Every structure is written in C-alpha cells, then in structure tokens.
Amino acid sequence: MAARPEKTFGARLRTALDERGPLCAGIDPHAALLAQWDLDDDVAGLERFAYTVVEALADRVAALKPQSAFFERYGSRGIAVLERVVDDARSAGAVVIMDAKRGDIGSTVAAYADAYVAPSSPLFSDALTASPYLGFGSLEPLYAMAEKNHAGVFVLGLTSNPEGSQVQGAIGASGRCVAEEIVTAAAARNAGASPMGAIGAVVGGTVETPGFDLAQLNGAFLVPGIGAQGATAADVKRIFGAGTRNVVPSSSREILRGGPSVAGLRDAAARTVEELRGILD
Numbered sequence: 645m646a647a648r649p650e651k652t653f654g655a656r657l658r659t660a661l662d663e664r665g666p667l668c669a670g671i672d673p674h675a676a677l678l679a680q681w682d683l684d685d686d687v688a689g690l691e692r693f694a695y696t697v698v699e700a701l702a703d704r705v706a707a708l709k710p711q712s713a714f715f716e717r718y719g720s721r722g723i724a725v726l727e728r729v730v731d732d733a734r735s736a737g738a739v740v741i742m743d744a745k746r747g748d749i750g751s752t753v754a755a756y757a758d759a760y761v762a763p764s765s766p767l768f769s770d771a772l773t774a775s776p777y778l779g780f781g782s783l784e785p786l787y788a789m790a791e792k793n794h795a796g797v798f799v800l801g802l803t804s805n806p807e808g809s810q811v812q813g814a815i816g817a818s819g820r821c822v823a824e825e826i827v828t829a830a831a832a833r834n835a836g837a838s839p840m841g842a843i844g845a846v847v848g849g850t851v852e853t854p855g856f857d858l859a860q861l862n863g864a865f866l867v868p869g870i871g872a873q874g875a876t877a878a879d880v881k882r883i884f885g886a887g888t889r890n891v892v893p894s895s896s897r898e899i900l901r902g903g904p905s906v907a908g909l910r911d912a913a914a915r916t917v918e919e920l921r922g923i924l925d
C-alpha cells in the first residue's frame with residue numbers, strides 16, 4: 645500500500661517540471677510498437693516493453709503517463725504489469741499520470757476514485773485523466789478524494805482529436821463553449837492553491853487557438869499530441885502564449901519509437917525536452 649504523499653500534487657508536479665524539464669512521456673504499448681521492438685503481442689512482450697520504458701525514463705522525465713487501455717487488453721495479467729509500472733515509476737521519482745479517462749455518475753465515480761487516487765489501491769497514481777462530459781460536477785467524488793490524498797485529476801478540456809469540438813466547442817448554458825465552462829469550473833475549484841491546484845485540464849497540442857482564457861486555471865495543463873499527432877513545441881507556445889509555466893507537453897509514440905534500447909529511448913526523450921525547453925518559459 646502506498647502512503648499519502650507529503651506534498652500536494654501541484655507542489656510535486658512543480659518540482660518535477662523544474663528539476664527535469666517540461667515533458668510527460670506516454671507509455672502506450674501499441675501492438676505495432678511491440679512488433680517494432682521485436683516483442684510478441686502478449687503479456688511477456690507488454691511486460692518487457694513497459695519495464696524498459698520505466699527503466700529508461702522514470703529517473704529523468706517529469707511525468708510518465710501509462711495508457712491503461714494498452715494494459716487492459718491483456719486482462720488481469722496486463723493490469724498486474726500496470727500496477728508494477730506505476731509503483732516503479734513513482735519510486736524512481738516520476739509523477740505518474742494514469743491515463744484511463746474515467747467518467748460516470750457520481751456514485752460510480754467514487755469507486756474510480758478508490759481505484760486510482762486512494763493510497764490503499766495498488767493502482768494509486770499521482771493523477772488520473774477523467775472525462776467531465778457527464779457534467780463537471782459528476783466527478784466531484786474524484787476531486788474530493790484526490791485533494792484529500794494529495795493526488796491530481798486532469799479533466800478533458802479541448803482534446804487533440806478532430807471529433808472533440810462537436811461536444812467541447814458547443815455553446816453551453818452559460819453562452820460560453822463547453823470546454824470553457826469546464827476550465828472555469830476547474831479554476832473555481834483551484835482558487836487560492838499554491839503553487840497550483842489539484843485539478844488540471846487536457847488541451848491537445850493540435851487544437852486551434854482556444855478562444856478563451858486558459859490562464860485562469862491555476863492548475864496544470866496536460867498537452868498530448870506532441871510528435872505522432874503532429875503537434876510541436878511551437879504549437880504549445882501558440883496555444884498558451886506567455887502562460888506556459890504549468891504546461892506539461894506529452895508525447896507517446898514518437899518517444900517510444902526510440903526503443904527498444906534504453907539509450908534510444910533516453911535520446912528521444914532528451915531531444916523532445918530540449919525542443920520544449922527552448923521555446924517554453
């Protein structure tokens with residue numbers, strides 16, 4: 645059983661970004677990547693892939709983001725690998741963002757909170773990605789549990805996929821777009837927190853100019869889409885302007901293609917972090 649971290653999620657993330665640079669590396673063991681690494685598409689291949697990424701990167705990148713789906717597809721043995729990935733990566737000092745994009749009615753969300761942001765869980769992570777599209781308030785039990793246990797939540801704001809705008813760009817009851825309503829609600833929850841609150845937001849590096857104030861959040865922005873989806877460091881600057889301090893750019897396949905050697909993965913991550921450092925504040 646993990647212990648409740650002494651410092652808040654915002655404080656831990658801030659330190660990791662300052663010490664290690666602005667990068668989250670995704671652990672997405674796609675079948676095609678396993679093949680490229682000369683591994684079989686089975687639990688042994690998954691295990692080798694995921695542990696190699698942790699060995700290569702957990703002691704040097706600010707954050708690691710295992711994509712739960714690629715572990716779930718192997719059933720309970722895949723989840724067992726995920727548990728060890730989370731544990732080993734956290735022990736090596738990486739902030740672990742579990743990418744499971746959970747969301748449901750509040751009473752069920754409480755169980756997701758137990759699964760991912762309660763220290764008693766074998767999957768206890770520093771933060772969880774979550775979908776607020778059953779309503780921002782439907783995730784309330786998750787926010788409360790995360791705050792209590794010094795963990796974080798990244799709610800989907802403007803996602804990197806082209807279909808996202810159908811929902812996120814729609815005009816909500818307030819007359820503002822739904823994504824803005826989500827970010828504003830998260831900002832209210834983070835008000836007064838230092839160095840930043842527990843509720844972060846996802847804004848894909850591929851999105852057009854958001855058209856609303858992102859700086860209000862007082863929380864972290866997870867920015868996937870760097871590399872394989874075509875987003876660059878320049879896109880991060882374009883989207884966030886002067887407000888890049890709490891931005892966590894995230895790249896999965898582009899870095900993972902640097903394997904299977906530890907050195908190749910480290911080079912790929914180092915190149916990405918240098919590009920980002922060069923352009924962010």
Ligand SMILES: O=C(O)c1cc(=O)[nH]c(=O)n1[C@@H]1O[C@H](COP(=O)(O)O)[C@@H](O)[C@H]1O
Nearest residue numbers: 711773803804846848868872873895896897
């Ligand atoms: O929450 C996420 O991380 C996420 C949100 C989003 O808007 N877009 C997005 O691509 N992601 C995740 O980020 C990763 C992107 O992987 P690459 O395209 O290989 O870098 C995948 O695990 C996606 O599920």
